Ligand SMILES: Nc1ncnc2c1ncn2[C@@H]1O[C@H](COP(=O)(O)O)[C@@H](OP(=O)(O)O)[C@H]1O
């Protein structure tokens with residue numbers, strides 16, 4: 368299959384998973400679960416989303432494996448055993464099938480043998496990125512990246528709660544194939560041709576003082592005090608806008624933000640490929656630039672982690688060098 372066909376399958380899969388997540392999040396808000404502090408809905412949605420994505424991909428492109436965030440062990444024998452029934456219901460498949468689908472996402476390229484052909488091309492999947500945002504009823508994403516020869520060559524980024532100009536209801540799925548631009552599609556819809564959407568592009572802002580910067584809501588995921596210093600150095604008066612998940616990549620890709628800062632909170636934390644692959648695909652094809660805090664390209668060839676990188680800086684492009692320099696000064 369060529370990349371267009373793969374991303375078409377990916378769009379169908381991510382849309383289906385987004386619908387599952389929207390339903391579970393609505394139940395969660397209605398049931399008052401947020402107040403009760405019950406985290407099981409996100410766990411159910413996470414596993415159901417991975418089952419749905421992997422199930423559709425298994426049918427459409429059986430040769431490709433998935434590097435997914437979840438494995439079925441906890442559902443089969445671990446602490447989430449009691450949730451399997453709900454996962455199956457939301458995924459719309461029998462429990463055994465859900466487990467099989469989820470386990471299609473447990474590939475680890477780093478431990479596969481040198482001559483294992485599955486290493487050449489695979490998906491990276493985060494079935495619900497921004498679990499904390501999902502639980503708060505805020506932003507989250509279903510993120511699917513396509514990796515070939517250790518490089519991101521396409522992606523599908525579903526953001527069911529992201530407000531989009533000109534749309535009455537929130538929600539968008541961004542899609543990119545390397546070299547062919549980035550497009551936005553509605554979450555609903557049956558035309559999965561990646562190029563049939565509306566073309567998106569980053570902003571052209573290059574004057575540092577007017578940059579719109581975004582970062583994680585969670586202070587454990589990014590060094591917020593250092594980011595505040597960065598925006599001060601750039602002459603920006605507004606504080607960074609806080610948003611969960613790869614919706615931040617989407618905001619920069621659609622030109623409603625200019626930079627996304629993810630500054631390491633502690634040495635040794637390795638970013639996971641599924642937290643970035645789809646976002647990088649979409650943002651780069653929308654004209655943006657992504658590096659780590661040292662200005663190096665993200666290296667997706669190391670398996671499940673971005674072992675060769677520290678943090679992430681994603682921008683519209685024109686302001687990238689200045690932002691990287693300011694981050695360098697802020698981090699010391
Ligand atoms: N110390 C840390 N530094 C950076 N990212 C972290 C982190 N601990 C967890 N994360 C990742 O941050 C992701 C959420 O990012 P954000 O804060 O931008 O919404 C989580 O994904 P999940 O929500 O899929 O678990 C998780 O993988």
Ligand SMILES: [Mg+2]
Pocket residue numbers: 493495496497641642
């Ligand atoms: Mg994640």
